[in-house]
Amino acid sequence: MNNLKLVAARPSGERTIVDVLGLRVGEGLCVIAGPCAVESEDQTIRTAVAVKAAGAKMLRGGAFKPRTSPYAFQGMGLKALKILALARRETGLPIVTEVIDTRDVSWVGEYADVLQIGARNMQNFSLLREAGKSGKPILLKRGMYSTIEEWLNCAEYILAEGNDKVILCERGIRTFETYTRNTLDLSSICAVRKETHLPIFVDPSHGTGILSMIEPMSLAAVMAGAQGLEIEVHISPSSALSDKDQQLTPKEFALLMRKLNRLHEFLPELAAMKGEEP
Numbered sequence: 625m626n627n628l629k630l631v632a633a634r635p636s637g638e639r640t641i642v643d644v645l646g647l648r649v650g651e652g653l654c655v656i657a658g659p660c661a662v663e664s665e666d667q668t669i670r671t672a673v674a675v676k677a678a679g680a681k682m683l684r685g686g687a688f689k690p691r692t693s694p695y696a697f698q699g700m701g702l703k704a705l706k707i708l709a710l711a712r713r714e715t716g717l718p719i720v721t722e723v724i725d726t727r728d729v730s731w732v733g734e735y736a737d738v739l740q741i742g743a744r745n746m747q748n749f750s751l752l753r754e755a756g757k758s759g760k761p762i763l764l765k766r767g768m769y770s771t772i773e774e775w776l777n778c779a780e781y782i783l784a785e786g787n788d789k790v791i792l793c794e795r796g797i798r799t800f801e802t803y804t805r806n807t808l809d810l811s812s813i814c815a816v817r818k819e820t821h822l823p824i825f826v827d828p829s830h831g832t833g834i835l836s837m838i839e840p841m842s843l844a845a846v847m848a849g850a851q852g853l854e855i856e857v858h859i860s861p862s863s864a865l866s867d868k869d870q871q872l873t874p875k876e877f878a879l880l881m882r883k884l885n886r887l888h889e890f891l892p893e894l895a896a897m898k899g900e901e902p
């Protein structure tokens with residue numbers, strides 16, 4: 625990938641750590657959890673308190689939802705951002721929220737600690753430039769129709785504006801397979817780790833759209849080298865206004881966190897294993 629300059633892996637092998645309110649993303653395992661969308665103060669605060677107790681490091685929640693249908697729930701906008709700010713005050717968790725419009729980057733950045741650029745906007749080059757100029761940490765999701773090289777070039781747009789606080793997030797791509805919502809490309813973790821110095825996360829919620837696959841894909845992602853995960857959690861998934869079929873309950877999330885932490889403890893031992901003489 626010789627067109628990459630700023631995001632290309634460094635010869636020294638040094639990896640970027642993204643600082644989010646003192647949290648060092650890229651070091652240890654960082655799980656972002658929370659509802660697909662902010663629906664009310666009660667729903668958001670209760671979810672935030674639960675995911676924090678389970679070990680999540682950041683809170684996600686959509687204020688602007690990029691929906692397939694213009695008639696579907698579009699998010700609560702400013703009201704949602706104010707609720708997220710309350711949740712941060714309550715739990716101390718940094719806020720991750722999507723920005724979908726170039727005109728909103730600077731004011732949404734006053735509420736968010738990490739600006740998410742979603743799959744549908746991955747190649748919105750004006751949005752990428754604006755995100756770069758904001759200087760805020762950016763979670764850049766992989767476009768559902770994008771190659772790894774196109775994705776990394778989008779990160780390059782942000783770094784070219786002087787902002788190197790970029791976290792990449794694999795969230796599945798469209799293939800001929802229709803069993804899952806998307807085909808979660810876990811091999812991209814290895815490619816990204818080889819080609820860039822930026823941290824790589826995985827979103828198994830949108831990546832599969834299937835509740836029972838979230839745990840195995842999360843564990844597999846960490847095993848393959850992902851430095852974090854983004855997982856949808858809702859206090860009452862069946863009544864969610866968006867993505868009700870893929871949101872974990874706080875209880876399911878807590879069990880997943882216990883398994884993830886156990887696996888993460890075990891990784892250095894695997895990494896240190898050496899081949900033995902026959």
Ligand code: PEP
Binds near residue numbers: 660690742765
């Ligand atoms: C999301 O994380 O809320 C989202 C819409 O994901 P994606 O952009 O990956 O579809």
Ligand code: MN
Binds near residue numbers: 866
């Ligand atoms: Mn969602």
